[in-house]
Amino acid sequence: MLVVSLWLLAALVVLAVSLAGLLSTETRLMRYRLARLQARTWARAGVYLAMQRLGRDVQTGEEAFDWLGDEWALPAQDLHVSGGVLAIRIVDEERKLDLNAVSEQTLADFLGHPAAARAIAAYRHDAHRPLVGLEEVWELPDLPDDEELRQRLAASATVWTSGRWNINTVTRDVLAAFTPDGGLVDRLVESRPGPDGRLGTADDCLAATAGTAAADLASCAGVDPHVLVSLLTQQPFEVRSSVFRILVRSAVEALGVQYRVEAVVRRGAGTGGAVAVAARQPFQILAWREGSTRS
Numbered sequence: 618m619l620v621v622s623l624w625l626l627a628a629l630v631v632l633a634v635s636l637a638g639l640l641s642t643e644t645r646l647m648r649y650r651l652a653r654l655q656a657r658t659w660a661r662a663g664v665y666l667a668m669q670r671l672g673r674d675v676q677t678g679e680e681a682f683d684w685l686g687d688e689w690a691l692p693a694q695d696l697h698v699s700g701g702v703l704a705i706r707i708v709d710e711e712r713k714l715d716l717n718a719v720s721e722q723t724l725a726d727f728l729g730h731p732a733a734a735r736a737i738a739a740y741r742h743d744a745h746r747p748l749v750g751l752e753e754v755w756e757l758p759d760l761p762d763d764e765e766l767r768q769r770l771a772a773s774a775t776v777w778t779s780g781r782w783n784i785n786t787v788t789r790d791v792l793a794a795f796t797p798d799g800g801l802v803d804r805l806v807e808s809r810p811g812p813d814g815r816l817g818t819a820d821d822c823l824a825a826t827a828g829t830a831a832a833d834l835a836s837c838a839g840v841d842p843h844v845l846v847s848l849l850t851q852q853p854f855e856v857r858s859s860v861f862r863i864l865v866r867s868a869v870e871a872l873g874v875q876y877r878v879e880a881v882v883r884r885g886a887g888t889g890g891a892v893a894v895a896a897r898q899p900f901q902i903l904a905w906r907e908g909s910t911r912s
Contacts, residue, residue, distance in 0.1 A: 708861065
């Protein structure tokens with residue numbers, strides 16, 4: 618009887634230890650799932666906070682313009698929520714090169730890689746349709762396996778703008794693909810913060826309208842207005858942005874759970890060419906990618 622009792626007690630102890638381990642594992646899994654749900658909810662909400670931020674950029678009439686001093690373009694501080702943090706970044710796509718809207722030569726000048734330009738141009742020709750995402754580019758069979766090339770495409774290329782560029786936000790690399798005048802490119806880009814060197818202040822160098830862009834930029838950037846007129850008439854430069862990439866990262870700090878959402882949205886146009894406020898006209902979501910990571 619004593620031996621049987623001891624064996625029974627041992628079995629109960631083993632069972633209790635196993636149950637305790639199982640419960641501990643399930644508890645940890647449940648905490649992780651809850652943290653992932655929190656991070657996902659925060660990240661998705663961050664996209665709509667960003668659209669609200671874009672919607673506050675109220676602009677009316679034909680004179681509306683976007684620039685790097687706008688609220689949406691300036692770096693935003695991380696939002697601290699209960700037990701976590703939310704980081705939101707907004708980038709207008711009109712500062713990038715649209716792979717669907719430029720020639721093979723412009724692509725080669727921009728990428729510094731003629732073979733990659735040939736691969737993209739050949740695909741556009743053979744597919745008889747525009748690229749619908751950068752993911753398509755990664756799958757091109759003739760695209761060179763070059764990490765620096767991929768980083769350049771990811772940072773400075775788009776497929777969403779229909780070949781329009783905002784002269785107030787366009788990047789140095791994109792401008793350089795349109796003109797061999799490196800001094801002009803440098804002056805246009807470096808003059809944007811104005812004499813005080815800070816974006817978002819009254820002395821920033823920008824074009825208020827497409828019609829006066831050459832005069833506006835020539836006066837504040839110190840460049841030849843005739844050269845600017847030539848550049849601005851050769852390409853469809855504008856002073857407004859309508860397509861934006863929203864990058865959101867949320868983190869539950871205690872468990873190191875992170876969630877990322879990347880969305881491309883188009884801000885609608887109201888009467889008379891006005892940029893619409895989100896409350897009046899919803900944004901159109903063009904692309905959406907999301908996923909979780911654990912640090």
